[in-house]
Amino acid sequence: MPGDTTPWTVIGLLSGTSCDAVDAAVGEFRFAPADGGGGEEEIVLRPRGLHTEPYPAGLREELMGVLPPARVTLEDVCRLDTALGRFFGTVAAGAVAGLPDGRADLVASHGQTVHHWVEGPRARGTLQLGGAAWIAEATGLPVVSDFRTRDIARGGQGAPLAAVLDELLLLDGSTGRGALNLGGIANLTTRDAHGAVIAYDLGPANALIDAVAAEASGGAERMDTDGARAARGRVDGVLLAELLAEPYYRLPPPKSTGKELFHAGYLRDRTAGRPVAADDLAATVTELTAELVAAACRGHGLTELVVSGGGVRNPVLMDRVRAAAAGTRVVGSEEHGLPAQAKEGYLFALLGFLTVHGLAGSVPSATGATVPSVLGSVTPGAGPLRLPGPRARRPVRLRIEN
Structure with a gap:
């Protein structure tokens, strides 16, 4: 893991509700003192490109076949979770290989939403598929995933996380x-x-x-x-x-x-x-x-x-x-400063960066949760999982550095 001031290269993986492709937004993130002093920090993001892979026709058909209002079996869900995880891993590994130095520090994967359970004004649960372990195996990197559930557990909608x-x-x-x-x-x-x-x-x-x-x-x-x-x-x-x-x-x-x-x-x-x-x-x-x-x-x-x-x-x-x-x-x-097509990918890269530094990624006034949450679950990569110490203060802004 990078040190306290060393930039992190993070791959933000997103497959949205249109289910047409998987985007891998690559960015370098670091903390820096914010203008005005007072000990406040900002996050500096240097975008390093967007790697996009359309779904193979067979996999997209399988995915579309489980989306509401379809009725599916647990076997369908299990098979799709594995297939998506493998494909996400391939996309993430391709994004890493495309970097000049061929290295990254973290993958943040939203996964593919297959059901968002809402009853009236309340969100009750959510399910994103694309097993993080497959991504970790393909890249050797730690993976942050399952970003929405913690906010829902605290009374929020789990969305929008933007x-x-x-x-x-x-x-x-x-x-x-x-x-x-x-x-x-x-x-x-x-x-x-x-x-x-x-x-x-x-x-x-x-x-x-x-x-x-x-x-x-x-x-x-x-x-x-x-x-x-x-x-x-x-x-x-x-x-x-x-x-x-x-x-x-x-x-x-x-x-x-x-x-x-x-x-x-x-x-x-x-x-x-x-x-x-x-x-x-x-x-x-x-x-x-x-x-x-x-x-x-x-x-x-x-x-x-x-x-x-x-x-x-x-x-x-x-x-x-x-x-x-x-x-x-x-x-x-x-x-x-952010390409329109890549913004959501960079969002999840940012959320993963916040998570490994012990910083909340949710905004309660937006989601309706009772308190802010550090979002997601962390799957170790090829080596031992070593996380940095949590930051003392929430950053006050995000600055794009091109």
């Missing part, structure tokens, strides 16, 4: 900026009128858009590439109004959701008896996401929205977000 990175990097004390991630689910981080950090899942983003493309193409399309279907279609105003009436949207934060609610069957149920052309359905669910984002911008009085996640690659979705949220400046996270 609040800690957003607070340290983007929310500089003002109440006018928000951070939006457009993954399978859209989530937002900002400050409330009292300056407290809040974060919550707005609702679907790519989850329903991807579902429309997959259903319309018989599974040949994983997503609405470049928003082509939405661009050809017309928004069905009646259906949009029905979708916006979803009770989840009226729940106060903190709150979280996932494909347990927003999946292809959800759309089939709401279009039963009145078929909607696939391209019109794509346009409608794209507009749904834009309307949810715009409503949040208005509700929080946001003047700037910093956007990341796979949804930024959909120009139609981004155009609709900008139009619906007119009056809010919409920018990519690149403007603040």
Whole structure:
């Protein structure tokens, strides 16, 4: 393990709710004195690149086959946990091999969420697959995994965990900026009128858009590439109004959701008896996401929205977000030093770095937990596990050093 002031090279592994690929974000992290003295520290991150591997077709089919609302066996879950762990290990090892010195210190793996158990306003449990031991075997490195469970055990949602990175990097004390991630689910981080950090899942983003493309193409399309279907279609105003009436949207934060609610069957149920052309359905669910984002911008009085996640690659979705949220400046996270596609990978790299230093990675005002938590479980690598001593104080900011 590196010493107290030596940079750590951390691999942040992420497979999101769109289930299209595994991202390995590589970053160097170190502590440094914060400006202003007083003994405060900041974390300095030097991004070292993003390594992405699409899922092999067979493995993705196996993964999609266990996602809600599918019924599965424990054998299915066991086999998939092993297969994902092996694939994550291959991706992490490839990311390490691609470094000039061929070495890293830690892997932080989110795993693949297959179920997020929510009842009304409470999260009851969560399950991410991708056994950490396989990653440790493939890389020889210690692995931090299972980031969400501890927060749920303390009364939180276990999501969105992006609040800690957003607070340290983007929310500089003002109440006018928000951070939006457009993954399978859209989530937002900002400050409330009292300056407290809040974060919550707005609702679907790519989850329903991807579902429309997959259903319309018989599974040949994983997503609405470049928003082509939405661009050809017309928004069905009646259906949009029905979708916006979803009770989840009226729940106060903190709150979280996932494909347990927003999946292809959800759309089939709401279009039963009145078929909607696939391209019109794509346009409608794209507009749904834009309307949810715009409503949040208005509700929080946001003047700037910093956007990341796979949804930024959909120009139609981004155009609709900008139009619906007119009056809010919409920018990519690149403007603040992190590539939009890699931001979540760096989030989990940061969380792993915090964990091994005994620092909390959760923000209770965002997740709803009673107290902050050091997140995750640590699996040893090839050698004995030696962790540094815990830091005395929480860092006050994250600074990007390119």
